[in-house]
Amino acid sequence: MATNHELTRFINKVAEKFPPKEDGTTAFTDIHVRVSQDTGDVMAFDDDDNEITRVVVEEWINSPLDTEQFYDMVHKAFAPIIEDHGTFLNIAKPYNYVLESENGDYISELYIVDDSETTILGTPFMQNLSEDLDDFIEKLLKE
Numbered sequence: 001m002a003t004n005h006e007l008t009r010f011i012n013k014v015a016e017k018f019p020p021k022e023d024g025t026t027a028f029t030d031i032h033v034r035v036s037q038d039t040g041d042v043m044a045f046d047d048d049d050n051e052i053t054r055v056v057v058e059e060w061i062n063s064p065l066d067t068e069q070f071y072d073m074v075h076k077a078f079a080p081i082i083e084d085h086g087t088f089l090n091i092a093k094p095y096n097y098v099l100e101s102e103n104g105d106y107i108s109e110l111y112i113v114d115d116s117e118t119t120i121l122g123t124p125f126m127q128n129l130s131e132d133l134d135d136f137i138e139k140l141l142k143e
Contacts, residue, residue: 006057007042007081013053014044018090026092033078033110036102037063037070049104071107075099082111 018027029046036042040061044052063070082097089095097110 003057003059003077004081006055007078008084010042010044010053010055011081013055015089017052020090026090028092030095031089031091031097032100032104033097034100034102034104035060035071035074037065037067038102041102043102045104071099071101075108075110078110 014031027046029048031052032045032047032049034041034043034045037060040057040059041054042057042060043054046052060070060074063073065073078097078099094112094114096112099107099110101107
């Protein structure tokens, strides 16, 4: 429960940095979410690598999970929080929340919104695409 509380607080703090503006202008950026398995730090950055906010999720400090399992767990923890709280940003579409390692290396897309209000949540975008295409080609060749 503490993790959900901290992630909700994190998303709300991000939203506070992008309030609606009276002149109708919007920011042009993605939200880069960097997570440290060693320290439990969860940090948000804009496209210019400016830190927006940070929280510490104590349950994630020195997690015994291997790196892949850890980021999969982080992804699954963030998805429902962003779905409930992450759509109130004054950011020009398309934009997304990108999960990154603490060094800024891409892990997965947490949340994607395009100009047509399409939202993709949950599993990493294009997950298993190669396998799906291989299966499709194999079925075509059999026919």
